[in-house]
Amino acid sequence: MGSTNRVREVASFFEADMVICDKQRKRANEIAGMTVIGEVKDRNIVLIDDICDTAGTLTKSAAMLMEKGAKSVRAFCTHPVLSGKAYENIENSVLTELVVCDTIPLKKEISKIKVLSTSELFSVAIRNTHENKSIHSLFVKSIKKYKHHSK
Numbered sequence: 001m002g003s004t005n006r007v008r009e010v011a012s013f014f015e016a017d018m019v020i021c022d023k024q025r026k027r028a029n030e031i032a033g034m035t036v037i038g039e040v041k042d043r044n045i046v047l048i049d050d051i052c053d054t055a056g057t058l059t060k061s062a063a064m065l066m067e068k069g070a071k072s073v074r075a076f077c078t079h080p081v082l083s084g085k086a087y088e089n090i091e092n093s094v095l096t097e098l099v100v101c102d103t104i105p106l107k108k109e110i111s112k113i114k115v116l117s118t119s120e121l122f123s124v125a126i127r128n129t130h131e132n133k134s135i136h137s138l139f140v141k142s143i144k145k146y147k148h149h150s151k
Helices: 004-013 056-067 086-091 119-130 140-149
Strands: 020-027 030-037 044-052 072-080 097-101 113-116
Touching: 004 044, 020 056, 030 056, 044 056, 056 072, 056 086
Parallel strands: 044 072, 072 097, 097 113
Antiparallel strands: 020 030
């Protein structure tokens, strides 16, 4: 639920439907319950999150989505903290793939994790800042507007 606005922007950019996994926590890293809001049956799902710590929520969400009839579940996470049993949780999960950025080095490589470089994004942001130019174009909202104006 906390990422709803960010996910709405990404879904809009890709012209895709949005589903929400609403989780209730007992305490940090412990889920009390989870509800799916939206239709997942016969769909390929991409979960989006900013941080993946133990991968408990991510893997439980993926399992729940598959139980509700999803064809496949992949995930994207910006910052792969991946502590505790995270690697084991991911490897043993129903996730087809977890895509992460290289903002935190991985402790080990496993077949389900693909790493994307942030170097070009950061180099443009640093260059634009140094040259007193805007970094606004680096955000999804701006890319969507550009996409429509360039048609």
